[in-house]
Amino acid sequence: QQQVKQSPQSLIVQKGGIPIINCAYENTAFDYFPWYQQFPGKGPALLIAIRPDVSEKKEGRFTISFNKSAKQFSLHIMDSQPGDSATYFCAASTQETSGSRLTFGEGTQLTVNP
């Protein structure tokens, strides 16, 4: 069964800290790894994504690190702010003729204290 395992389940950091969220996958056919940010009562928003041919991708304060041999990837949030408090989901997908089908991790609830 295709799975994406995410940790930790919850995370509390102080403003300015660097929270790190980790994900591991099993299916080596996965070739697209996005991160989504979700605020309470809202739909998830695509934050950043990486393909397995690169080891790192940065967009603003958000960085994805990717380790293909270990089948792991992680999200780092630099200079975290209280407004970053949200639930973060990693996901993985294969591109098939029938469309992209995302498999999600269970989510990490991040709290950034002022």
Next chain:
Amino acid sequence: SQTIHQWPATLVQPVGSPLSLECTVEGTSNPNLYWYRQAAGRGLQLLFYSVGIGQISSEVPQNLSASRPQDRQFILSSKKLLLSDSGFYLCAWSRQGTYEQYFGPGTRLTVT
């Protein structure tokens, strides 16, 4: 720009009642469409996806069904709701041949 709508935003229904949730996308043609369910404090589970009008693939056998009567309209239905159908239902879309999926605002369903 593209916009995705879902309605209703919230719904409270008794057990055994029917269900119809609607999703529409604006600003794009022939999108892939997806229905997900999110249980409280959990990840998202893919329920159905569609690559075109009348083409529906089911991921998880259950009490729900989906239909796509128009290119940019996706409907989630049930004939008889169960308590276990409660959750946050999310519709998403993607362009054909691309990976990025974009989610709607969701419908909070409570079955009592």
